[in-house]
Amino acid sequence: MFKILNKKVKGVEWFIPIIYGMVICIYPFPETFDIARFFKFYDIFSNNPFLSDIQINILINSPDIIAKLVLLFLAELGLPIEIFLFFSAYITGVLFLLVFKEIYISYNKIYPSIGGYLLIYFLLSVAGILSGIRNIQAWAFVMLAMVFLESRNEVKIKSYIYLLYGGLVHYAAYAFLPIFYFRNRLNNISINQILKIGSIISIVLLIGVLNIEHTFFNRFGNAWYHKFDFYFYKSEFLISSFRKGYLSFLYKFSYTYLPFIIGVYLLVNAPLKFQSHLILKTGMFLGLIFLFFPDIMNRYTLFLKIGTLFYVISSRLYRESIIAKIYLYVIVIFALLEQYFFWKQVLFYNTSL
Numbered sequence: 001m002f003k004i005l006n007k008k009v010k011g012v013e014w015f016i017p018i019i020y021g022m023v024i025c026i027y028p029f030p031e032t033f034d035i036a037r038f039f040k041f042y043d044i045f046s047n048n049p050f051l052s053d054i055q056i057n058i059l060i061n062s063p064d065i066i067a068k069l070v071l072l073f074l075a076e077l078g079l080p081i082e083i084f085l086f087f088s089a090y091i092t093g094v095l096f097l098l099v100f101k102e103i104y105i106s107y108n109k110i111y112p113s114i115g116g117y118l119l120i121y122f123l124l125s126v127a128g129i130l131s132g133i134r135n136i137q138a139w140a141f142v143m144l145a146m147v148f149l150e151s152r153n154e155v156k157i158k159s160y161i162y163l164l165y166g167g168l169v170h171y172a173a174y175a176f177l178p179i180f181y182f183r184n185r186l187n188n189i190s191i192n193q194i195l196k197i198g199s200i201i202s203i204v205l206l207i208g209v210l211n212i213e214h215t216f217f218n219r220f221g222n223a224w225y226h227k228f229d230f231y232f233y234k235s236e237f238l239i240s241s242f243r244k245g246y247l248s249f250l251y252k253f254s255y256t257y258l259p260f261i262i263g264v265y266l267l268v269n270a271p272l273k274f275q276s277h278l279i280l281k282t283g284m285f286l287g288l289i290f291l292f293f294p295d296i297m298n299r300y301t302l303f304l305k306i307g308t309l310f311y312v313i314s315s316r317l318y319r320e321s322i323i324a325k326i327y328l329y330v331i332v333i334f335a336l337l338e339q340y341f342f343w344k345q346v347l348f349y350n351t352s353l
Helices: 018-026 035-046 053-060 066-077 082-108 114-123 126-130 134-150 157-169 171-181 183-187 191-211 214-220 222-234 236-244 246-268 278-289 294-300 302-315 322-351
Strands: none
Touching: 018 082, 018 126, 035 053, 035 066, 035 082, 053 066, 066 082, 066 157, 082 114, 082 126, 082 134, 082 302, 114 302, 114 322, 126 322, 134 157, 134 171, 134 278, 134 302, 157 171, 171 183, 171 278, 183 278, 191 246, 191 278, 246 278, 246 294, 246 302, 246 322, 278 294, 278 302, 294 302, 302 322
């Protein structure tokens, strides 16, 4: 078994993600998961004439249109929605493993082992992949784009194609366009400077949100108003958990902030080569500016959380840094807890029916 796990085989990253691809097609998800919306869209597309008003309204309701177009295509051809679900989870897994592979090869000049791929795969967010949250796939596209942007052997246009496609998966990916455009300037900014700039922007953003009239966001349209309202004012990510009890709140609070704090501390004290990576700089900056808005921060700090994991393992920084070792332990613990709470929620929902 250990000999198999230690083998370095080319192409493994294309087979391991089949696991969640199959699971998402058969597990009984709660109706509160994002995946339930896909079934709703699919039913509407199946039961209405092609390009009817209701179908068009769904398609143009938001700029992230890829998932809806695929569901419309499947519905019109009479194909099962499970095709969409499988490839959604599968592609997300493949993209993250491709990012890990590229980073690992850049440090070690060899492919990761099968065991390394499996470790990384099961440390990814099971809730993000299996509950149908679109932004996690968009982030995977953006991270791969950033890796290719740093690679001397890759054509840079590929990076922008991945980024633009990521925006069609989830519109929030377009927030990275300025970072791509000003990447050369960002390379010249130190981690300590990012720490200061990000902290200042976070305070300015907090003061701005607290002083802007709530109705100000109405001018952007009803759909955007609800997004601003949810992410900047309601903070459901923490508030909803607080209603369930202080232990649930403590878990969500720690899940959001503890890896970020340790990751920032590790990055500030890491070697210059480690500090220079675009994924880590971006994750740190975005986490800092949304520090007071946990719903947004929890989404964007995926870059620092997963990126740091990839670089710590690939560079073997954990061998010389106790903080890097602690970071790995924290990520493993939270990954196990997330698996536990995710499947507990699924089982509790189905036993309560």
